[in-house]
Amino acid sequence: xxxxxxxxxxxxxxxxxxxxxxxxxxxxxxxxxxxxxxxxxxxxxxxxxxxxxxxxxxxxxxxxxxxxxxxxxxxxxxxxxxxxxxxxxxxxxxxxxxxxxxxxxxxxxxxxxxxxxxxxxxxxxxxxxxxxxxxxxxxxxxxxxxxxxxxxxxxxxxxxxxxxxxxxxxxxxxxxxxxxxxxxxxxxxxxxxxxxxxxxxxxxxxxxxxxxxxxxxxxxxxxxxxxxxxxxxxxxxxxxxxxxxxxxxxxxxxxxxxxxxxxxxxxxxxxxxxxxxxxxxxxxxxxxxxxxxxxxxxxxxxxxxxxxxxxxxxxxxxxxxxxxxxxxxxxxxxxxxxxxxxxxxxxxxxxxxxxxxxxxxxxxxxxxxxxxxxxxxxxxxxxxxxxxxxxxxxxxxxxxxxxxxxxxxxxxxxxxxxxxxxxxxxxxxxxxxxxxxxxxxxxxxxxxx
Amino acid sequence: xxxxxxxxxxxxxxxxxxxxxxxxxxxxxxxxxxxxxxxxxxxxxxxxxxxxxxxxxxxxxxxxxxxxxxxxxxxxxxxxxxxxxxxxxxxxxxxxxxxxxxxxxxxxxxxxxxxxxxxxxxxxxxxxxxxxxxxxxxxxxxxxxxxxxxxxxxxxxxxxxxxxxxxxxxxxxxxxxxxxxxxxxxxxxxxxxxxxxxxxxxxxxxxxxxxxxxxxxxxxxxxxxxxxxxxxxxxxxxxxxxxxxxxxxxxxxxxxxxxxxxxxxxxxxxxxxxxxxxxxxxxxxxxxxxxxxxxxxxxxxxxxxxxxxxxxxxxx
Numbered sequence: 001x002x003x004x005x006x007x008x009x010x011x012x013x014x015x016x017x018x019x020x021x022x023x024x025x026x027x028x029x030x031x032x033x034x035x036x037x038x039x040x041x042x043x044x045x046x047x048x049x050x051x052x053x054x055x056x057x058x059x060x061x062x063x064x065x066x067x068x069x070x071x072x073x074x075x076x077x078x079x080x081x082x083x084x085x086x087x088x089x090x091x092x093x094x095x096x097x098x099x100x101x102x103x104x105x106x107x108x109x110x111x112x113x114x115x116x117x118x119x120x121x122x123x124x125x126x127x128x129x130x131x132x133x134x135x136x137x138x139x140x141x142x143x144x145x146x147x148x149x150x151x152x153x154x155x156x157x158x159x160x161x162x163x164x165x166x167x168x169x170x171x172x173x174x175x176x177x178x179x180x181x182x183x184x185x186x187x188x189x190x191x192x193x194x195x196x197x198x199x200x201x202x203x204x205x206x207x208x209x210x211x212x213x214x215x216x217x218x219x220x221x222x223x224x225x226x227x228x229x230x231x232x233x234x235x236x237x238x239x240x241x242x243x244x245x246x247x248x249x250x251x252x253x254x255x256x257x258x259x260x261x262x263x264x265x266x267x268x269x270x271x272x273x274x275x276x277x278x279x280x281x282x283x284x285x286x287x288x289x290x291x292x293x294x295x296x297x298x299x300x301x302x303x304x305x306x307x308x309x310x311x312x313x314x315x316x317x318x319x320x321x322x323x324x325x326x327x328x329x330x331x332x333x334x335x336x337x338x339x340x341x342x343x344x345x346x347x348x349x350x351x352x353x354x355x356x357x358x359x360x361x362x363x364x365x366x367x368x369x370x371x372x373x374x375x376x377x378x379x380x381x382x383x384x385x386x387x388x389x390x391x392x393x394x395x396x397x398x399x400x401x402x403x404x405x406x407x408x409x410x411x412x413x414x415x416x417x418x419x420x421x422x423x424x425x426x427x428x429x430x431x432x433x434x435x436x437x438x439x440x441x442x443x444x445x446x447x448x449x
Numbered sequence: 450x451x452x453x454x455x456x457x458x459x460x461x462x463x464x465x466x467x468x469x470x471x472x473x474x475x476x477x478x479x480x481x482x483x484x485x486x487x488x489x490x491x492x493x494x495x496x497x498x499x500x501x502x503x504x505x506x507x508x509x510x511x512x513x514x515x516x517x518x519x520x521x522x523x524x525x526x527x528x529x530x531x532x533x534x535x536x537x538x539x540x541x542x543x544x545x546x547x548x549x550x551x552x553x554x555x556x557x558x559x560x561x562x563x564x565x566x567x568x569x570x571x572x573x574x575x576x577x578x579x580x581x582x583x584x585x586x587x588x589x590x591x592x593x594x595x596x597x598x599x600x601x602x603x604x605x606x607x608x609x610x611x612x613x614x615x616x617x618x619x620x621x622x623x624x625x626x627x628x629x630x631x632x633x634x635x636x637x638x639x640x641x642x643x644x645x646x647x648x649x650x651x652x653x654x655x656x657x658x659x660x661x662x663x664x665x666x667x668x669x670x671x672x673x674x675x676x677x678x679x680x681x682x683x684x685x686x687x688x689x690x691x692x693x694x695x696x697x698x699x700x701x702x703x704x705x706x707x708x709x710x711x712x713x714x715x716x717x718x719x720x721x722x723x724x725x726x727x728x729x730x731x732x733x734x735x736x737x738x739x740x741x742x743x744x745x746x747x748x749x750x751x752x753x754x755x756x757x758x759x760x761x762x763x764x765x
Contacts, residue, residue: 092502092504094504118504181505199509227512228512228516230508230512232509249512282486282489282517285513285517285520339489339492345507345509345513
């Protein structure tokens with residue numbers, strides 16, 4: 001079932017399915033989507049935004065009456081996960097922006113997810129309520145207490161159906177463990193622990209214990225003036241609960257084994273590609289900073305995203321990646337302006353498809369790119385309202401680098417750098433993708449014949 | 450889009466300025482390499498010092514910018530001598546902007562719609578800073594490098610002096626945050642009051658690349674020497690050490706400027722301060738303002754800034 005999907009790019013035609021969010025010209029900052037994540041079955045799709053809210057969409061059951069509507073995602077639950085706080089010691093605000101959401105595998109009727117801002121991780125329980133007890137003895141239907149002397153009969157309360165209510169409750173709050181900004185959280189395959197990583201440290205938590213965490217990585221130097229490198233992302237191995245990786249601002253990835261020592265400051269493997277001398281510039285270090293690292297579903301590979309490329313690494317080969325894909329190499333000659341306007345610090349994420357055969361990442365001008373690892377074909381697509389007719393097939397886009405610009409191409413200087421796609425997600429088993437374009441969430445599916 | 454002629458010119462400069470392999474040893478492109486390096490240096494400084502977010506700045510960004518500055522510093526150290534050398538003569542403001550406009554077209558393609566940052570840098574500098582270089586030339590304090598383990602043949606300043614400079618700068622920042630009146634220009638001027646030496650050579654470098662190359666290099670390297678000291682403060686706040694701002698703020702602040710006779714003679718009760726009008730305060734401030742503002746003073750202060758501080762203290 002999985003092998004056929006996405007293996008031949010030319011057979012997959014992506015179509016518009018849905019878009020969530022407003023079409024206002026002015027974007028409210030709080031509505032900017034900051035993270036997108038499918039759960040393990042793909043039934044639920046969660047987004048977090050800069051205003052600290054989480055919105056969960058649920059895929060509706062496919063109906064035989066409307067086979068072409070391959071299960072649309074509708075709002076399932078919305079809640080305020082984090083509120084803005086104030087750090088009185090440093091006189092600075094703590095943003096409520098949701099940096100990451102990670103789902104726990106479902107173990108009962110309720111859904112559990114972790115959401116985090118810069119400082120605090122929270123475990124949320126999302127559960128349904130569709131029945132309520134009726135017929136209490138001591139209180140009436142409105143909840144008012146009845147006079148006991150007026151009660152003449154005894155009855156057993158019964159559960160009656162009610163309108164479906166989805167409630168989200170915070171079950172755990174993991175706070176005060178990070179001096180620096182949390183950039184990643186990752187649920188371990190043992191489903192009992194998870195890790196949270198900030199710029200200089202990584203902590204290991206048990207889901208049941210909120211007042212204590214283990215510090216497993218600490219790269220803070222004794223003298224902060226010697227600081228030249230920070231942690232940018234971290235993730236647990238999908239199957240081996242003792243193994244995790246973390247990436248750095250210098251373009252390196254370290255794989256650590258928690259069995260070797262309590263503090264994993266010494267890596268088991270160190271992945272770094274030697275610098276290409278022909279591409280050296282002032283900005284070499286900055287563009288080598290890794291913004292995202294993801295294990296493949298198989299656990300055999302890791303994928304990293306830096307400013308201009310996506311790289312696939314084999315865990316067994318540390319000295320260079322096995323594949324490198326150029327996302328938007330035409331920006332290489334614009335690095336100075338991109339440094340000036342801070343775009344060079346944008347943190348793009350990257351995702352695998354369910355079978356690890358296609359990888360996807362975002363770019364500017366609301367473009368996003370897909371690379372087929374088998375056929376080596378790639379495609380650039382755009383998330384825009386113009387291509388938003390139901391089941392409209394997305395047309396591949398092309399950026400013209402120099403010389404004559406063809407009719408449908410767009411030149412580099414016309415790219416809109418304020419429209420950046422940083423967050424994308426791929427359904428775990430089907431060809432359904434979610435793309436966050438500022439305050440809008442686009443859902444695309446492959447064409448159903 | 451631009452005409453074809455313009456485009457050709459862009460490509461030419463693009464190779465020189467953003468080219469992949471532009472080593473300092475290439476002939477004509479050596480100037481553009483230095484120009485680019487200077488531009489990037491200025492941009493980096495602006496990012497570090499002019500950014501006043503409500504939330505903590507990103508540590509990753511700060512570290513990357515710092516690394517950029519350090520790398521340029523290393524390059525300059527290897528290139529030029531570290532002997533203090535200065536750009537001669539004070540420059541009036543107009544030639545400054547004229548020469549700068551000449552240099553601008555080379556960079557205009559770098560910043561698409563935004564004005565070139567070095568112009569911003571220059572234009573936000575109050576005129577007083579532009580005119581101080583003459584006095585700086587005579588002053589020994591320009592040669593000083595902050596008390597940081599740094600092997601340069603520069604005269605170390607009295608450590609207390611440097612500490613007062615830095616702590617005062619941050620104290621001034623704190624006060625500026627209390628009263629909104631000081632403009633960002635003043636803030637920059639105040640912050641760089643202790644580091645005026647840094648600000649000016651970079652301006653003169655920009656508009657004098659052909660003739661000032663050896664000078665610019667050494668002046669830049671002078672700049673560099675003053676860098677680590679700035680990083681200390683930046684590091685303390687930007688790198689979010691366990692050291693709190695309080696430790697820096699309340700250490701060794703020279704409060705002599707705040708002690709005015711009419712005020713300190715009072716018992717200190719707030720009600721007694723009220724009758725003192727702003728005009729009377731100004732009169733007491735007059736003797737201070739008439740003093741020549743020499744760089745030998747531990748800190749330079751505009752009369753207006755003093756006004757603001759007094760207003761805050763007195764509550765008028």
